[in-house]
Amino acid sequence: MIEARGLTKVYGDKTAVAGVNFTVDAGRVTGFLGPNGAGKSTTMRMIMGLDRPTSGTVTVNGTPFARHAAPLRDVGALLDAKAVHTSRSAYNHLLAMAATHSIPKKRVHDVIEMTGLADVAKKKVGGFSLGMGQRLGIAAALLGDPQTVILDEPVNGLDPEGVVWVRNLVKYLASEGRTVFLSSHLMSEMAVTADHLIVIGRGRIIADAPIQEIITGKGxxxxxxxxxxxxxxxxxxxxxxxxxxxxxxxxxxxxxxxxxxxxxxxxxxxxxxxxxxxxxASLEEAYMELTKDEVEYHSLITAGAAAPVQSGGN
Amino acid sequence: MSSTTLDPSRRGAHAGTGGAPAGGMSGTSTGPGPSFFRVLNSEFIKFRTLLSTLILLGCTVLVVVGFGALSAWGTGQFSEAAATDPQAAAAFAAQGGDLAVGVPTSGIAFAQLILGSLGVLLMSSEFTTGMARSTFAAVPKRIPAYAAKLLVVMVTAFVLTAASVYLAGLVSLPILDNYNLNLDLASSQSVKMLLVNSLYVAAVAAIGMALGSLIRNSAGGIMSLVGLFFVAPIAFQLIPGDFFVEARKYLPGNTVEPMTAVQHVPDTLEAWQAAMVLGAWVVIPVVLAAVLLKKRDV
Missing domain, CATH: 3.30.70 (Alpha-Beta Plaits)
Structure with missing residues (x-):
């Protein structure tokens, strides 16, 4: 379980996250949805103790991440597919990560196998495509077999088959009773993956509800x-x-x-x-409705309202 | 959107198989966390799995041994000239007569540049590549990872320099012998030269790592290091005024000579003073970098 209380992050004169409160429960996939620059990544970095909150707290299973005795075994995170030294091989990267927690080599081979990286594991990460980088990031997140999994934009750059794989993986992890917290700016992806949705815009939580409620609740x-x-x-x-x-x-x-x-x-x-x-109303419409005042970067050419999706028809 | 270049034959294996990808997962998470020894092991794996690191280490050995051999040859030529040329003989005598003892360490200036830069790179690349997010997610207390990396860098710099200097001595022996010059690698002065210079290079590597951590940028870190060890001594010499003459003695690069001098040379630091000055040059940036590393966002 992840709990944020009054979580705030200010960079200079810009407030990235403005006193958010939310709880991510175990046993379901919680989506973290918001436009670019809404504060999703900053929030996730604060959960992982990489960015220090300006004020407020965030805990995982009741304890701030940095105070966990075996952090990688409790929380696994994909924060950025590029959180790897580009000149090191995928295998050696995972091996070095595993060494900090005495995670056996067998587990390193297992996560390489399950993320489909076996053929490229000995190659330098610098030559990886975005999709392979994402798979490596997911492999690193799963390394410690953690109870809580945090994935920042995991389907970015994945091919359609990879997207389906991530979708099934996170659902499976949640079905095992794990806490799964998944960010995306793709509403369509959330609609089919998440059970619960936290919508953030300009650093504020604008909705926190089961996904069905967000879709039907508005219109x-x-x-x-x-x-x-x-x-x-x-x-x-x-x-x-x-x-x-x-x-x-x-x-x-x-x-x-x-x-x-x-x-x-x-x-x-x-x-x-x-x-x-x-x-x-599609999630897309609900989302547009929710975030229309919260988008940081408006397009100059305003696109027409998203087309409604038929639910019953044909 | 499709951009993975995995072998297509493998794709079916993990497509749409809900449970299969996470196979091998079990229950709740208990097990060892990041003890210092484990973090040290991790940092050592990171150190030895970068080709660029290994190349820089190889270069250090080559440069130190190469300069040792060149210096042996040059010293031999010089002593030969001294036998016939009274002017050269006077200069030779002024050097104390024993030039050979400095031959094995003649490549130290380059070793310190390479290993100091390596110190910078090992830390700055964590930030430029984003690796730091993985490192400090695994070791959220941060300081153990920093200390482990520092230990790996310093021990490697010390051992590698000592081995290279000894090797340079071995290579120099037959060359010096050719000119009837004597070099005893087991003499107390030879051993002192080897140990002090190796410690010095380890210190430079530590300063480099601290700079890499403070500046978080490879080019900026290396330029700062070069500025401190190569530019500042020259600049301090050129700027008129007693202050810079005095200050020059306290630059880290000028602490080795007082520490290895056979007897105290007037107008230089005492050996113990030089050791203290070098120690301060290491401790201050290393501690400052540690404090800021703990405080700053990654």
Whole structure:
């Protein structure tokens, strides 16, 4: 379990993390989601005792990381795929890390095997692709067989097969009762990997809830309706708390009414509808909604709102 | 996004197999943590698994032995000239007559530059490559890792310098013999020269490591080291004024001669003073670097 209380980090006149409180529980995958520069990596470095908090505390299983008797056996972290001397081989890097905790060579071979690095383990890390660097970082994180695993942007640079592998790995680790804390700026990845989500923007926690709650909690029910008589249906459905928008010729988007009531209203007035699709806000939309004021680097060209994802249809 | 270049035949082995990748994991974590001996072992593994380190060590041996041989030849030429040229004879006599004893250590200036730079690099590269995050995540108390690295660097510098100097002496013997010059590698002055110079190079390596830790940048660290050991002595000589003449004696590079002198040379430090000065040059940056390493973010 990871617990942050009033955790703050100030660099000069810039506040990277502004007094955050959160708890990462064991036995589930907790995603740490936020735009670039939101304070994810800084928070993770503070958990690992690499950056000193300006104020506040963060503990792992009740103890600050630096006071653990066998840190690598309790907490494994991938903080940066490049946390390796580029002129050393992957095997020797892991061997040197393992030596600090008398972790046997067999375990070094095991993590190399399980991260798929066996063929390149004796090669210099400097020649590794980003994806291989990530695998080495994950191998290093797993070296001490830790109860708590912290991964900062683990799928960055991985090929699709590697992405699936990481997804399955973290789910498996959580199913074993481990604490898994995973950061990403990719909402789509979080949607399929995390059970619980902590959303951070400009150093502040803006949401901390089960992932399903974040997706459904924000938006209202929306339904897409196609009909021959859009004007009549619009008139019929309009009411308190209900908004109807004509999107195309025969396409309406209804907010605030569930599909059953739309269908009933249409049936009673003998209006034929030929499509009725419940729309669910995607995590992407929920995330955009949550972080729209918190993004540090706005794009100059504002992209249109993310396209809604069909949940029921087809 | 796809960028791994793993052998495609292996890919299936870890694709989509939920439980398989983490095979071998078990239960809760108990086991030994980072004791000083384990951290020392880790730092030694890190030290010997870098090709660049091994190349620098090899260069040190070559340079010290090479300069020893060259110096033996030059010294022989000089003594031959002294036999026929009264002016050279006077100069020879002024040197105390025993030039051969300094032959094995004649490459020390270069050994200190190489091993001092190695000291800088071993620490600065931790920060420039990001390795420091791995190192200090494994040893979050930080000081044990720093002390272990310091020990590895200093012991290596001492042993390597001592071995190279002895080897340089062995290589010089037949050359000096050719000119009827005598060198006894077991004489107390030879042993003193070897030990003091080896300790001195170990001290320079320690100063280099402290600079690497303070500056966290390879070029900056090496330039500082060169500035302290090569530029400052010359600059202090050129700047007029008694202050710089006096201050020059306290530069770390000028502490070896007083420590190895057969008898005290006027207007230089006493041997014990020189030892204290060199000690201070080591202890102050090393302690400062340790304090800041503990305090600063990695």
């Amino acid at each position: 209202q029910i929306r339904t897409r309706v196609r009909t021959d008589q859009p004007d009549q249906l619009m008139h019929l459905l309009a009411g308190d708390g209900v908004s109807v928008e004509l999107q195309e010729n025969e396409l309406l988007e209804v907010t605030g009414l569930d599909p059953r009531r739309i269908a009933r209203a249409a049936l009673e007035s003998h209006i034929m509808i030929y499509e009725l699709t419940p729309l669910q």
